[in-house]
Amino acid sequence: MATLSILIVDDEPLARRNLELALADQPGWQVAGSCSSAEQAIQVLDRLQIDLLLLDIAMPGRSGLSLAREILARPQPPLIAFVTAYDEHAIEAFELFAIDYLLKPFDDRRLVALLGRAEKLIGLQQAALLAPALGQFLGERQAAMAGQSPPVLTSLTIRSIGLVERVEVAEIDWIQAAGNYVELHVGDRVILHRATMDMLGHRLPPDRFLRLHRTCIARRDLLRALVRTGDKTWLVILRSGVELPASERMMPQIRVAIGDGA
Secondary structure (H helix, E strand, C coil): CCCEEEEEECCCHHHHHHHHHHHHCCCCEEEEEEECCHHHHHHHHHHCCCCEEEEECCCCCCCHHHHHHHHHCCCCCCEEEEEECCCHHHHHHHHHCCCCEEECCCCHHHHHHHHHHHHHHHHCCCHHHHHHHHHHHHHHHHHHHCCCCCCCCCEEEEEECCEEEEEEHHHCCEEEEECCEEEEEECCEEEEECCCHHHHHCCCCCCCEEEEECCEEEEHHHEEEEEEEECCEEEEEECCCCEEEECHHHHHHHHHHHHHHC
C-alpha cells in the first residue's frame, strides 16, 4: 500500500509536536500538515488528499465538531479520529458510534492501534461506511451541548476484526448484555457491539423497544407471553420462543406491550 497521509489539527503547539514526533516512527504514514485552527485545515484539505484527520474537539473559535461536520459533507472525506481530554459522555458516544479517538495525553499503543485500524479500513475501501456513524455522533454531541436529549438511533455501526458493518435498528430483535459489549440478535445472527445497555436503552426508539431487565432489551412487537418463575422473578417469552429475564419494576409496561401485541 502507498504511504498514507495524516493531517493534524490542534490549537496546542505541544500537542501537535507530540503527535508529529510519535507519527514520525510509524511506517507507512506521513504527516502532510499540522494546523492550529479549522480554517488552516480547510485550506490544506482543499489542496491535498488526506487519508486520516487527527482532530482536536475543543479548539477556540471554530470547534473540531463544526469542522468535522463540514468535512463530512465532502464527496470523499478522510477518516476522522478525534483527540480530546477525558470526557465520560464523549467517550461513551465514541464507543457507541465506533468512532476512533485519542485521549490527551495520548498513549503510544493506542495511537499504533488506531493507525492499524485506519490502514485496514482504507485498504478494504470501507472508510466511507463510517460516514453515517460520524454524522450520528455529531448530532448527539450537538444535542448534548445544547442540553437536549440525544437523537433516536436509526442504525448502529459495528466494527469487527477490522471490518465495518451497518446494522439498521429496525432489524434488531433483541439485545443482551455481554460484559463491556452487547449482543445484537438480528434474525439468526448474533453481533457483538462495544456499547452498554444503558447507552442503548436511552437511544433506541421507545415506541419500538422496551427495556425488560438490566441485562436485556427487546422489540415490543415480538413480546408474546409473561411467565412468573418465582418470588418477584419473571420471564418474557418472545414469539420466536426465546426466553428473557424481566424486572419486577417493568411489569406494568411489559403487560401493556404484550396486551398491545397479542
